[in-house]
Amino acid sequence: MTGARSREGEDESGPQMPQKKHFRSRAHSNVLNANDFWFPARPQDVPWGEYFPQRASGERAKTFPSQLVLGIEIRPKLVEYVQKRALALRHEAAQATAADAADAATYENVWALHNNAMRFMPNFFEKGQLSKIFICFPDPHFKRKNHRKRIISQPLLAEFGYTLSAGGH
Numbered sequence: 001m002t003g004a005r006s007r008e009g010e011d012e013s014g015p016q017m018p019q020k021k022h023f024r025s026r027a028h029s030n031v032l033n034a035n036d037f038w039f040p041a042r043p044q045d046v047p048w049g050e051y052f053p054q055r056a057s058g059e060r061a062k063t064f065p066s067q068l069v070l071g072i073e074i075r076p077k078l079v080e081y082v083q084k085r086a087l088a089l090r091h092e093a094a095q096a097t098a099a100d101a102a103d104a105a106t107y108e109n110v111w112a113l114h115n116n117a118m119r120f121m122p123n124f125f126e127k128g129q130l131s132k133i134f135i136c137f138p139d140p141h142f143k144r145k146n147h148r149k150r151i152i153s154q155p156l157l158a159e160f161g162y163t164l165s166a167g168g169h
Contacts, residue, residue, distance in 0.1 A: 007033055014091040015084065023081040038119040046124055051111040066130065071112040073126075082112035125163040132169045133160050 040046050052068055073079045089107040115124075138151045149155070 003144075014095070015079045015087040018081050018084040019058045021082065023077045037115045037120065039115065043124060043126045043129070051113065052109060057075060061077070067109065069110045072115050072117040072121075073112060074114070074116050076114050079112045079114040086112070088108050118156060121159050121163060126166040127162055128168075130163045131165050134162060 002040060048068075051070065071079075073082070086107055089110075090103075093106045135151060139149070141147060141149045150156075
């Protein structure tokens with residue numbers, strides 16, 4: 001049976017590119033109430049090989065060939081979408097011909113993780129381990145009673161600074 005689906009988003013030829021319309025997510029998440037996350041006891045316990053399978057062999061995307069890109073997001077649907085997209089792009093890169101593969105990215109250096117960076121950042125990264133941190137679209141929490149939920153705050157900036165290397169951004 002050609003093109004039969006073995007599971008959602010995957011057919012006999014491998015993972016398919018996900019469609020955004022199937023990944024609706026809530027706009028906000030209560031960062032103080034989210035306690036169902038797995039987190040390592042210490043940074044040495046993070047299973048990096050599961051997130052970046054080709055890390056040891058050095059096959060990485062050409063955009064940032066020497067850097068790993070990890071997105072930490074609190075909304076599970078968004079993480080699921082990014083993970084499926086990364087897997088589909090990895091599969092497409094593996095299927096490319098040798099001539100195409102010379103200029104193509106492998107997407108082995110990209111992954112997303114469902115977690116709460118506000119609470120567990122030091123559990124994932126050692127002091128000075130990161131060269132850059134991007135915080136995209138932080139929730140502003142204008143009301144005074146919700147200021148403790150801001151990801152840009154003095155206590156969290158100290159934690160982010162702890163994980164940044166000297167000269168990091």
